[in-house]
Amino acid sequence: MSGGNYKSVFDIIGPVMVGPSSSHTAGAVAIGQAAHKIFGEKLKKVTIDYYESFAKTHQGHGTDYAIIAGVLGMETDDLRVPRAVEIAQKQGIEVIFNEHEGTSPINHPNTAIITLENDTKKIKVSGCSIGGGTIEIRDLEVEGCHFTPLGPLPIMLCWTGGNDPVDIKAHLSHDNIQIRKESALSQAGGRYIHELDLDRMPHPKVLDQIKAVSSGLICL
């Protein structure tokens, strides 16, 4: 069952969270956090596009504040979660929510697409909340590159100067991490962004080793 989404007992007995819904609140925080980690800069505008169940019930389930809490970098058990939209607006961030009638572009009833931008940077993260606070990221647009990960986390993004990240793969293999899917896209200046779907989170020491051989690393 290496493909199973739920890997830790704390995915099942957990997360500890502010109510009311693990898929619509805790999962929304997690999708927001993924976008937060990838963006990593001062934010000017957040646009959230909801589909299906998320579009119908986001108000009732607190999805709006949850997803913004994640975008601001809060955890699921942060008691400020219910006030996150207000907090973002006070920081001068423009917040927009759109409900869509059609089916989800990433084929899941709990879909949210997050677009984060400032004057120089824009990213788009398409996530779905599959239950109990666990999420998948099925589509990513980062610095002009478009990726379609398998979905389950962990997902690793790293920036290097070559199209085959031999060093990185060696470090992962040494840590017994299986790469379930990988893709590399080129950017201007001979840089590459690598997207790797992993079977589990690498050891912190291994992440440090990967950081040392790449010019950027994000692990979702």
Add this chain to the structure above:
Amino acid sequence: MYNSVAEIVATAQERKLPIWELMLEQEIQYSRSSRTEVWNKMKRQLDVMKAAAKRGTTGDGVFSPTGLTGGEAAKMRKYRESGQGLTDETVLYAIENSLATNEVNAAMGLICATPTAGSSGTIPGVLFALEKKRALTEDQMIAFLFCASAFGMVTANNAMIAGATGGCQAEVGSASGMAAAAAVEICGGTPLQAAEGFAMALSNLLGLVCDPVAGLVEIPCVKRNVVGSVNALAAADMALAGLENKIPADEVILAMKRIGKRLPAQLRETGLGGLAATPTGTKMKMKIFGQELDLNI
């Protein structure tokens, strides 16, 4: 990682270990943490559950911002204390703690999702009732949660645990099965009896729809957790008495998955069908969100 309930039971029998021990072992390996670290993390989850149940039953209880739910766990506590209950203390205590946890959840308070927030009352209802009935120690309660997680993980990976994909059977149904299995093990049942308890509890709740009024995790979610808890206690008692489900646990999980896929979207956490679409449910939604609604669904 275990692929099926059958594999869990076979491993437990072969190695002569309780199911909770297998899950603790698996987590130590997965998270690369020590036994103490993993154990203490589960203790923190238990502490959050205890605090939520206590908060919901203390004084007049808690109330959600919408006013749709709240205060009823406290009412149940007073009723239990009056000694007038129709069922015994264990069942009344399960009802009370199940309500309390979900009222705290609806009030946007801190809870532990087990396996989801909407179904967060089912397991505490059973666990805290057994704590009283069997004078469980803290370590036994932590072991209970590890055992419950084994069944939840197989269900989540082989079927689903989200109301939006499988209806309430996937949330309260799964939670009830998990609670039944853990109750059996902690009360001295065999791994096979725990699996039978799980299978009976989940079988009993197959087809349960997710129809939250106004899309809120309040009506009927708070009280549906009570049925999850009480059903789990009944299934655990049946399993401990030696009753069998006849349909094996893994087949019940797959039946749940097939049923979930066939449920129309209206009955999968969209707030468009079932109780949500009743005249009273619709009025509540309009009162809260002030929206014009399509009543022809």
